[in-house]
Amino acid sequence: MSMVMPxxxxxxxxxxxxxxxxxxxxxxxxxxxLAAITLFFAIAGFxxxxxxxxxxxxxxxxxxxxxxxxxxxxxGAIMIFLFIIPSIPAALGNFVLPLMIGAKxxxxxxxxxxxxxxxxxxxxxxxxxxxxxxxxxxxxFYTPYSTTTGTAVIxxxxxxxILGFSSIFTGINFIVTVHKMRAPGxxxxxxxxxxxxxxxxxxIQVMATPVLAITLLLLVLERWLGVGIFDPALGGDxxxxxxxxxxxxxxxxxxMILPALGIISELIATFSHKKIFxxxxxxxxxxxxxxxxxxxxxxxxxxxxxSELAAMIFSFITFFVGVPTGIKxxxxxxxxxxxxxxxxxxxxxxxxxxxxxxxxxxTGIFLGALSVDIHLHDTYFIVAxxxxxxxxxxxxxxxxxxxxxxxxMFGKLYNETAGRIGAAIIFVGFNxxxxxxxxxxxxxxxxxxxxxxxxxxxxxxxxxxxSFILGLGFILVFVYLMHxxxxxxxxxKNIWGSLTMExxxxxxxxxxxxxxxxxxxxxxxxxxxxxxxxxxxxxxxGYDTTTxxxxxxxxxxxxx
Amino acid sequence: MENEGTVWxxxxxxxxxxDVDGLFYWILDTSIIIFAIVILLMAVFTWRYRxxxxxxxxxxxxxxxxxxxxxxxxxxxxxxxxxxxxxSGYMKMRVMPLEGTEIKVTGQKWFWSYQYEExxxxxxxxxxxxxxxxxxxxxxxxxxxxxxxxxxxxxxDVLPNRYTKVWFEPTHEGVFDVFCTxxxxxxxxEMVGKVHVLSEENYAAWIDxxxxxxxxxxxAELGEILYVKKACVTCHSLxxxxxxGPSFLGAWERDIQLTDGTxxxxxxxYLRESIINPRAKIHVGYQPVMPTYQGQLKDYELDGLIAFxxxxxxxxxx
Numbered sequence: 001m002s003m004v005m006p007x008x009x010x011x012x013x014x015x016x017x018x019x020x021x022x023x024x025x026x027x028x029x030x031x032x033x034l035a036a037i038t039l040f041f042a043i044a045g046f047x048x049x050x051x052x053x054x055x056x057x058x059x060x061x062x063x064x065x066x067x068x069x070x071x072x073x074x075x076g077a078i079m080i081f082l083f084i085i086p087s088i089p090a091a092l093g094n095f096v097l098p099l100m101i102g103a104k105x106x107x108x109x110x111x112x113x114x115x116x117x118x119x120x121x122x123x124x125x126x127x128x129x130x131x132x133x134x135x136x137x138x139x140x141f142y143t144p145y146s147t148t149t150g151t152a153v154i155x156x157x158x159x160x161x162i163l164g165f166s167s168i169f170t171g172i173n174f175i176v177t178v179h180k181m182r183a184p185g186x187x188x189x190x191x192x193x194x195x196x197x198x199x200x201x202x203x204i205q206v207m208a209t210p211v212l213a214i215t216l217l218l219l220v221l222e223r224w225l226g227v228g229i230f231d232p233a234l235g236g237d238x239x240x241x242x243x244x245x246x247x248x249x250x251x252x253x254x255x256m257i258l259p260a261l262g263i264i265s266e267l268i269a270t271f272s273h274k275k276i277f278x279x280x281x282x283x284x285x286x287x288x289x290x291x292x293x294x295x296x297x298x299x300x301x302x303x304x305x306x307s308e309l310a311a312m313i314f315s316f317i318t319f320f321v322g323v324p325t326g327i328k329x330x331x332x333x334x335x336x337x338x339x340x341x342x343x344x345x346x347x348x349x350x351x352x353x354x355x356x357x358x359x360x361x362x363t364g365i366f367l368g369a370l371s372v373d374i375h376l377h378d379t380y381f382i383v384a385x386x387x388x389x390x391x392x393x394x395x396x397x398x399x400x401x402x403x404x405x406x407x408x409m410f411g412k413l414y415n416e417t418a419g420r421i422g423a424a425i426i427f428v429g430f431n432x433x434x435x436x437x438x439x440x441x442x443x444x445x446x447x448x449x450x451x452x453x454x455x456x457x458x459x460x461x462x463x464x465x466x467s468f469i470l471g472l473g474f475i476l477v478f479v480y481l482m483h484x485x486x487x488x489x490x491x492x493k494n495i496w497g498s499l500t501m502e503x504x505x506x507x508x509x510x511x512x513x514x515x516x517x518x519x520x521x522x523x524x525x526x527x528x529x530x531x532x533x534x535x536x537x538x539x540x541x542g543y544d545t546t547t548x549x550x551x552x553x554x555x556x557x558x559x560x
Numbered sequence: 561m562e563n564e565g566t567v568w569x570x571x572x573x574x575x576x577x578x579d580v581d582g583l584f585y586w587i588l589d590t591s592i593i594i595f596a597i598v599i600l601l602m603a604v605f606t607w608r609y610r611x612x613x614x615x616x617x618x619x620x621x622x623x624x625x626x627x628x629x630x631x632x633x634x635x636x637x638x639x640x641x642x643x644x645x646x647x648s649g650y651m652k653m654r655v656m657p658l659e660g661t662e663i664k665v666t667g668q669k670w671f672w673s674y675q676y677e678e679x680x681x682x683x684x685x686x687x688x689x690x691x692x693x694x695x696x697x698x699x700x701x702x703x704x705x706x707x708x709x710x711x712x713x714x715x716x717d718v719l720p721n722r723y724t725k726v727w728f729e730p731t732h733e734g735v736f737d738v739f740c741t742x743x744x745x746x747x748x749x750e751m752v753g754k755v756h757v758l759s760e761e762n763y764a765a766w767i768d769x770x771x772x773x774x775x776x777x778x779x780a781e782l783g784e785i786l787y788v789k790k791a792c793v794t795c796h797s798l799x800x801x802x803x804x805g806p807s808f809l810g811a812w813e814r815d816i817q818l819t820d821g822t823x824x825x826x827x828x829x830y831l832r833e834s835i836i837n838p839r840a841k842i843h844v845g846y847q848p849v850m851p852t853y854q855g856q857l858k859d860y861e862l863d864g865l866i867a868f869x870x871x872x873x874x875x876x877x878x
Contacts, residue, residue, distance in 0.1 A: 065746050138743050144720060145703040145744060232721035238704060239719065273611070275620035281628050303706060304717045305724040308654050312647055319639040323632060329598060330631040336605040340618055343606065351602060358598050362591040369587060369642045371580045371649025375713040378706060378741035442568045442584070444710025446741040449749035453737060497615050528620035 005411055005490055006506040013511050024109035025511060030095030031409070032116050037083050037091055038478075040123065044078035047071050049471050052433070052464040058451045065450040069136035072448060076139030077130060077156075081163050082123045084394055085252060088259035089205075090119070090170050092401050093198050095409060097174060099502035099509065100192050102183025102518030107176040115169035118162060126159030138448060140249075143230040143241040147223075154223060157216045164209035164248075167255070171205030174198055183501065185520030189283075192500045192524040193269075193276065196283040197262025200290040201255055208251035208294070215244040239304050246297035254293040256390060258286055260397030261328055264350050267400050268332045269525045270498040271347035272339035276525045278331035285324035292321050302373050311370060318368040325361050329354060344496070345419030349400030352427045356392025360385060363438065378448075381441025384434045392430060399426070399477065406481065407491030411508040414484035422480065425473035432466025497532040500524045573736060573757070574712035575729040579649045581713075587642055653714065656727050660693030667698065667705035667718040670747035672738065679858060680770040681789070684738075684753035688730060689763035695727045706742035709755060717742055730757040775860055783868025786861055790853065798872055805850060806843055808872045817844040831866050 005012075010027045020028060050071055054061050063071065094112065098105055106112050129135065133152040137145055146153040178199050182191070221227045228234030230241040269276040276282065298306060298314040332354065341347070363385045367373050376382065407413055436459040441447075445456045452460065494503040499522060505514050522530045565571045568588065572581055663686070664675040674686040688694045698707055698718045705718040707726060711734075716726035740751035758766055774782040787793055795804035806816075814826050819842040824830050833840055835857065838850035857865070 065749065069743075069746065069748075136745070142704060142743070148703060232719075235721075237721075272609075272618075273615065274618040275622040277621070278623050278628055280623075302650075303715050305719055305722065308651065311650065315647060315650075316643055319643050322639055323635055326631060326635045327628070330627075333598065333601050333605070334621075334624075334627065336602065336609065338619070338621065339605070339609045340611045340616070341606050341609050342611040351606065354602055355599060358595055362595060365591065365639065365642055366584065366587050368639075369583055369646030371576075371646045371653065371713075372584050372587065373646070374650065374653060374715050375580055375584075375710070377715055378708075439568060443565075443570050444708070444737070444739065446708065446739045446749075448743040451749045453752070525622075526620075527618045529617065531615055531617055534615065 006508070006510070008510055009411065009506065009508040010511045011410070011508050022113070024105070024113055026094050026098050026106045026109065026112060027409075027509065027513075029112050029116055030091055030093075033086055033091040033094060033119070036116075036120060036123070037087050040078050040082040041087075044075050044083060045471065045474060047075040047078070049467060051075060052467040054450070055452075055460050056464045057461070058454060058457060060451075066134075066136065068450040069138075069448075070130075070134055073135055073138050074127075074130055077126065079390075080139055080252075080256075081126060081160055084256045084390055085163070085167060086119060086170075087256075087398050088263065088394065088401065089174070089198060089201050089255070090115070090166075092263070092398065092405065093174065093201075093259060094170070096405060096502055097177060097195065097198055098181070099408075099505065099513055100195055100500050100524075101178065101181065101186055102501045102514065102520070103177060103181040104512050104514070106173045107181060108173050111169050112173050115166045115173070118169065119166035122159055122162030122166060125162060126156065129155035129159055140245060142245075143236075143238045144232055147219075147231055148233075154216070154219050157212065157219055161209075161212045161216050164205075164212050167205040168209050171202035174202040175206065178202075183518040183520050189280065190520060190523050191283075193265035193279070193282050193286075194259075194262035194500075197258050197265070197286050200286040201258045204251045204255050204258070204290050204293060208248050208255075211244060211248040215241070215248070218244070239301070239306065242301055242304060243298065246300045250297040250300065251290075251293045253386075253389075254289055256394050258289060260353070260394040261286065261289075263397045263401040263404070264332065264353050265328075266498075266500065267346050267350035267404055268335050269527075270404070270496050270500075271342045271344060271350065272336050273342065273497065274335055274339035274525075274527050276331070277334035277337075278327070279525070281327050282331050285327045288324040289321060292317065292324075296321060299368065299373075302370060303377050315368055315370045315373075319365070322361065322365060322368075329358060329361075342496075343420075345414075345416060345423060346400045346404035346496075348420055348423040349396055349403060352423060353393065353396045353400060355427075356388055356396060356430065360388030360392055363388065375444075376441060378446055379441035380437040380445045380447055383447050384437035384441060387434045387437075392434070396426070396430075399423070402481075404496070405502075406484070407495045408502060408507050408509070410485055410488075411491050411506075412484045412488035413491050413495070414488055415480050418476065418480040422473055422477040425476060426470060429466050429468075429470030429473050433463050433470055434466075436460075436463045436466075492534065494532050494534055497534045499526055499530055499532070503532075570710045571732070572711070572713070573730055573732045573734065574709075574714065575731060576649065576652050577711070577713045577731075579652065583642070583645045583649060586645070590638060653726075656695050656725055657693035657729075660695060660727075660729075661688060662695045662697065663688075665696045665698040665707065665718070666701055667707065667740065667744075667751075668701035669703070669745055670740070670751040672707070672740075672751070672753045676767065676771065678767050678771040679861070680767060680773070682770065685756065686753070687756040687758050687763060687766050689760050690730050690733050690757050692760075693727055693729045695725060697723050697725050699723050703744050704742045705740045705744050705751070708739045708741040709736055710739070711736040715741060730755075733757050733759055771858075774864070777864070779860070779864040779867035780871045782861065782864035783866070783871075786857075786865055787868055790857070792865070795850070805846055808869050811872065812870050818842060819844055828866055831869060832862055835862060835865065 010025055054063055054068055129152045135152060135156060141153050141156055178195060218229045222229045222231060228236040230236045230238055232238055265276060265282055296314060296318045298310055299318045302311050367376060367385060403419060440456055440459050445452060491507040493507055501518060569581055572578055662677060666673045671684050674682045700718045700720045706715060707718055708715040712728040714726050714728050716724050734757055736755050738753035738755055740748060797803055797807040798809055800807045800809040811826050816824055816826060818824055824841060835853050838852055839848045842848050
């Protein structure tokens, strides 16, 4: 059998640019999101390289302090609000959620398209307000610095709120779709774990974002009517702003990480070719994390002068985020026990994720412990910790998911060797960049410093060189993925032999996802009962069917 | 106590540092063990159970409640240790000592100032005695700052419109960095001070020398400086206009009505009492709002202020 691109696929039909601009197809909207977040990731990543270059030596290297402050503000705001929050749910999630549950689309396709336009509008609005008033507050916009220095805190909060609305639309869509549109036979406990994770994420998106609206309203009341709320000059309390900010932004952290945990569950099961261990524990741990995420916001404020009682309560609850997270990691490990592990690029990312995310999680224990947090708060230890979670966690999982679903999305195979090399370079570059920052932080190096005392220089330089390697890794990934779109070989239906439903349709899928109505035939992880015959497809693409490794290109042999 | 810094932590130079470092290393060691278990299992499984041929069915072992309980209960126990240890260390930091040196700290863009009870007022660099508790009462003149001394393991945000407190007891003499750790704008990274920890004798000599500022100035000249520095200017004008309190213009040796119905003369003794104990006699027409300067002014400084007020009378009385 020779592989050709299926004629009827969502990329080809309907045709024309206009058909993309007004598409209601969740797969195309997913790709629109993917294009947008890739652009923003590239911009914010470039800013990160500028930051690390400036920090090679104390004093001025390539920019003055004011420019530096604006650059790290842009880096943080773009990465958080424009890239990480929408990355997995809105880009990958939009693409895979209906496919994984055997639906033809999400419940509200028009709302889905609207969410993308709101996202684009919010992004432009946010970037414009940062650039127009030279915002240098950091992505946290703490008052009174942000309100007394002529920076646009109202328009920035408005920007975050508009972006939040886009999240709410996606969240509502996912919740309703999961409740109402599952294929017959797909009960809650037959849902892929990615769906549980996206569902938990959607709950947070819908419930947390309104707090931004309240904050915005209070800021407007203060600025326009002179009601003292946050501004001490009017008798307000600047710490109140921190409560509001983190009441949204802490759950937002879990909007960023929960879907990543879902992807890793899929990757570990598929590439271990084994039934996932502790399905219900992984599923419920997502909900437990989502619930706990609302009750820990003030752990960002242990040094803010809040009461000792509050600090104690928030420290106590914070530690309990660690338990469900640990449960997931151990269940993944046990899934790999007596499995058949296929070390393809997505699995390399999954293992990389476990390594990095475990460090990110364990360093969170330092920060939850009150007395140690007093020393580490607002130092590079925090910077390293959240990069290990957000980048070592979410971005690595995003890349793993992207490589996993790439053949489904575009019907093309990327170069496997380049994929593994890319994953390795990113792993090395990432650790070089951020491991030294733990030490810098515990030695006392404060964050958001344009210059620093000389003792910190060697570790800063090491971290900067690491970031250059990391940047090269991302460029390599971008290059071979783009290369595959044009020169890549056609992907079969189910390149990985996975049992989740999105692999039962053609690659790329039909515009209506499936040519027939789906009925669940087997559970998502029934690797003990169901075997996908993919030998023909693998042979066709140069995989050695006895070892499963990419081998000689034997297309001619397969074609007789 | 170990006073050398390590790869992870700077030297521990305060009484609470040992406890903080103990917990830091306990979490670090526990984390390294957990991390090693995770990575070892991952590496062994990845190698031992690598795919060896064609796809085949994989027997399922998909749950084990004993294991689930095990990796729920053990981590819960470990984090409870970290919680209680961290909380007890934190309470040691938060309960202020009843005695020792008290210093008022003000953070503003982009420097620290320190006001001592003895009268010294310093910028960025300050000194404290070794082995004595020091309490800092801090506030900000503009945005939020945060006072951080890595070697003491203390940090506290410094807020406008509110006082926050932090205390430490240095255990070693030396000079240590003070950083601002709450982002405050352009020169945030240069809002760096030094704390000098001195022996008891050196500290006594030092505080005496910085506190004797102005002793050799002519009294009226010193008074004019103090009039601004001690903020008399906020409430007492020199041009006869009434702010919160009586103007100093023409005040000298004036007869005044007091709220208790008696009269007084604004002479040396009246002024001295009004500065030290301002609520003792209240001028008719004014509210008793003046704060006491008890302990904040030395005798020669009081003399200076009185000489200055006298001069305001002389200049305008011609």
